[in-house]
Amino acid sequence: MNIDIGFKLEKSELAKSISPTENQVNIALFSHDALNQQKFSHQLKMRMIETEGEINSELLEKVEKINEEINSLLKKYEGDIKSSRDKGKLDFDIAKIFHSNLNFSRSAILNYRFWRWLTLSYFIEKVVWRWISDPNDMNKIRKNAITVFQRGFGERDRRIDTLRYWVIAERLWDRNKQYYYLDKIAESAKKNEGPFQDFINNLIDNNLYSPNENVTKVMGSIMLTGEKLFKTKELIFSFKRYHSYTNRFLIEGNEDIFRKEICLISR
Amino acid sequence: MTAQKFKIKTIESIDFPLVEFKKIISFQDKDYDIEKGLNDQVIDIHNIEINESTVLPLRQYSKSMNLKLIPEWVENNAIQELKKVIFDNEIVEETVVLNIYLLCPDTKKIFDLKKISIQEINQNKQINFDEIKLDEIEEKLIIQSNFTRNIGYSSNHTLKADKKSSIIATNREIRIYTDEVDAPGGDYLDIGPYELENLLFKVEGGFNGNLKRPKFLYHKAFDKYFKSGDYYKSVQLFLLMGLVIFSDYNLKWILLSEEFDQNNSEHMPVLEFICKVLNIKKAEFMEILELDQNEKLSKYLEITHTLQEKIQVNEINYKSFFQKLIKSELKDN
Numbered sequence: 115m116n117i118d119i120g121f122k123l124e125k126s127e128l129a130k131s132i133s134p135t136e137n138q139v140n141i142a143l144f145s146h147d148a149l150n151q152q153k154f155s156h157q158l159k160m161r162m163i164e165t166e167g168e169i170n171s172e173l174l175e176k177v178e179k180i181n182e183e184i185n186s187l188l189k190k191y192e193g194d195i196k197s198s199r200d201k202g203k204l205d206f207d208i209a210k211i212f213h214s215n216l217n218f219s220r221s222a223i224l225n226y227r228f229w230r231w232l233t234l235s236y237f238i239e240k241v242v243w244r245w246i247s248d249p250n251d252m253n254k255i256r257k258n259a260i261t262v263f264q265r266g267f268g269e270r271d272r273r274i275d276t277l278r279y280w281v282i283a284e285r286l287w288d289r290n291k292q293y294y295y296l297d298k299i300a301e302s303a304k305k306n307e308g309p310f311q312d313f314i315n316n317l318i319d320n321n322l323y324s325p326n327e328n329v330t331k332v333m334g335s336i337m338l339t340g341e342k343l344f345k346t347k348e349l350i351f352s353f354k355r356y357h358s359y360t361n362r363f364l365i366e367g368n369e370d371i372f373r374k375e376i377c378l379i380s381r
Numbered sequence: 382m383t384a385q386k387f388k389i390k391t392i393e394s395i396d397f398p399l400v401e402f403k404k405i406i407s408f409q410d411k412d413y414d415i416e417k418g419l420n421d422q423v424i425d426i427h428n429i430e431i432n433e434s435t436v437l438p439l440r441q442y443s444k445s446m447n448l449k450l451i452p453e454w455v456e457n458n459a460i461q462e463l464k465k466v467i468f469d470n471e472i473v474e475e476t477v478v479l480n481i482y483l484l485c486p487d488t489k490k491i492f493d494l495k496k497i498s499i500q501e502i503n504q505n506k507q508i509n510f511d512e513i514k515l516d517e518i519e520e521k522l523i524i525q526s527n528f529t530r531n532i533g534y535s536s537n538h539t540l541k542a543d544k545k546s547s548i549i550a551t552n553r554e555i556r557i558y559t560d561e562v563d564a565p566g567g568d569y570l571d572i573g574p575y576e577l578e579n580l581l582f583k584v585e586g587g588f589n590g591n592l593k594r595p596k597f598l599y600h601k602a603f604d605k606y607f608k609s610g611d612y613y614k615s616v617q618l619f620l621l622m623g624l625v626i627f628s629d630y631n632l633k634w635i636l637l638s639e640e641f642d643q644n645n646s647e648h649m650p651v652l653e654f655i656c657k658v659l660n661i662k663k664a665e666f667m668e669i670l671e672l673d674q675n676e677k678l679s680k681y682l683e684i685t686h687t688l689q690e691k692i693q694v695n696e697i698n699y700k701s702f703f704q705k706l707i708k709s710e711l712k713d714n
Contacts, residue, residue: 219514219516219517220485220488220489220490220516220517221487221488221517221518223488223489224487224488224519321489323484323489323490323491324491325482325491325492325493325494326493361392361394361542361547362544362546362547362548363480363527363529363546363547363548364546365482365491365494366494367546371545375544
């Protein structure tokens with residue numbers, strides 16, 4: 115699948131053209147127009163924001179499938195989603211939908227241009243759904259527009275919404291057990307209140323890399339699906355502990371070491 | 382009363398490399414192998430020289446590669462050194478293991494970890510990493526290896542590592558460049574290799590020469606070290622100092638030569654670089670370009686000192702870089 119696609123404009127130029135902080139006119143783009151993908155895409159065209167690269171039918175089919183799968187997921191849990199906190203509980207499920215459909219190699223992580231284009235061209239409505247609690251609140255219109263811009267355009271590249279989802283699943287995917295760990299955490303996230311978003315922040319930002327993503331899977335399982343659900347502070351300190359143990363070689367550490375020495379569970 | 386300095390000692394470990402590797406890189410269904418010796422720490426394979434007349438970019442040549450590593454002790458008494466950092470009643474071969482793994486820092490991919498027993502070192506044993514997919518690597522693949530405890534030990538000895546997976550020695554890392562690395566000057570500055578015979582570097586052009594855009598040339602024999610500059614402190618230091626001279630040449634060229642063209646896409650990045658260092662807006666700098674030649678000359682004399690100072694506190698802080706360098710040298714000695 116060709117992912118050498120993106121907007122013709124460089125990131126900084128694109129930001130200048132569409133950022134709500136650069137121009138008041140763009141507030142409407144990321145608040146009102148972003149509620150409807152077609153409208154939003156039309157507005158991009160009006161601003162001469164053009165796409166570069168060959169969009170093949172396979173990618174378009176996948177995009178459609180992802181949107182359909184997310185819609186049925188949201189329908190399934192419609193009654194349970196009351197706040198933006200609840201929406202976050204579905205992050206792991208949505209991550210699986212993106213990852214299982216977009217079978218990219220690891221270097222796709224670095225192709226920010228593609229993810230930015232993908233998010234703004236096909237998933238802007240999902241960005242609004244995920245990050246905005248009341249899109250019609252006129253008092254928050256500027257704030258909301260900035261949030262949608264930050265998550266859709268991604269001033270910080272790793273925050274681009276579709277990339278964020280893909281990375282969550284990539285960091286929890288297992289060569290043999292496939293989505294076993296992701297499913298377990300997704301299940302737990304739906305049932306419990308816990309530091310799931312803090313865990314995601316660590317997956318996205320920190321250097322937790324290890325062979326077959328051992329560290330993220332083991333730590334995630336212990337802290338979020340084990341007999342004891344960790345509190346935010348406990349989770350944060352466990353990650354801090356992992357990073358500070360520089361004289362230990364833990365990238366392939368077994369569950370026992372992580373339980374006793376990193377997550378401090380004595381049993 | 383003078384203050385006493387105490388050296389706080391942490392867990393005992395060996396701070397010099399014990400093992401080096403012979404390396405053999407091969408490609409699926411291809412007859413061409415690359416063999417490198419124990420001391421090759423930087424390997425550039427972004428272009429594959431199949432024969433004298435054919436050079437192919439790696440990514441065109443193959444989609445994956447195989448890597449064979451053959452570990453050899455650097456010192457004859459390496460096992461004795463390992464004995465010093467484990468407990469007296471322990472046997473090195475049973476306690477210590479060699480870990481080897483490959484990683485790509487950009488894609489954050491770590492390929493499989495291989496654990497090698499001590500007896501397998503110096504036995505011409507090949508450690509195979511097969512079918513490393515190139516699309517999981519961006520720019521470079523790093524081979525890292527260390528010695529760790531494979532078992533725990535219950536002891537009151539506070540200075541010896543007793544926990545399983547404690548690192549007791551780290552070897553030198555090896556870098557395999559799979560993609561062309563940007564020249565040291567990036568998009569801004571014209572820096573590159575050249576045959577300079579007995580010179581290490583030379584600045585060409587500028588205002589005092591032929592009025593052409595300045596070029597910073599270094600001896601081509603050091604090209605691979607310059608292109609992997611983040612790996613060599615000596616290169617970093619050289620480039621930092623060279624940048625002071627070179628930036629001044631560029632400033633002179635922009636202000637005083639007639640060649641500088643605001644509409645030239647290759648010229649403007651140089652101006653942007655100077656503005657970034659001086660921390661002034663491009664538009665502000667462009668106003669200076671509108672002055673007459675004498676005024677521009679006095680502006681140059683005014684700015685050159687500021688440039689020399691500001692460059693030291695720009696992206697890299699010269700003072701703290703130097704402090705860290707000295708500190709690491711003191712540690713090595």
